[in-house]
Amino acid sequence: MGKVTEVLLSWPGVMSGPHRFGGIEFVVDGREIGHLHGEQLVDLLLPKAKRDDAVNVGKAKAHHILPDSGWVSIYLNTEEDVAHALELLRFNYERFAKGKEEI
Secondary structure, three states: OOHHHHHHHHOOOOEEEEOOOOOEEEEEOOEEEEEEEOOOEEEEEOOHHHHHHHHHOOOOEEOOOOOOOOEEEEEOOOHHHHHHHHHHHHHHHHHHOOOOOOO
């Protein structure tokens, strides 16, 4: 299990399962936080302003297939990439988790 998977599954209420386009998705309260393709690529959907900010400051790239959407891709090449991915995944977790506990 890779670091991103390990961290996500440590958050209360997060479940994992197969993603419809391959890889593994992480869900809380029925909403997808994001998904992994192997342990090298994270894709997640963000609100437009957050997506634009993440891309502009270099925390993510426009999605590898849907570059004009709210989706972003993060290639996990460095520890900094992993930190950015976890930060943005946590953002989605905070938006979607109902009755979350302190982590």
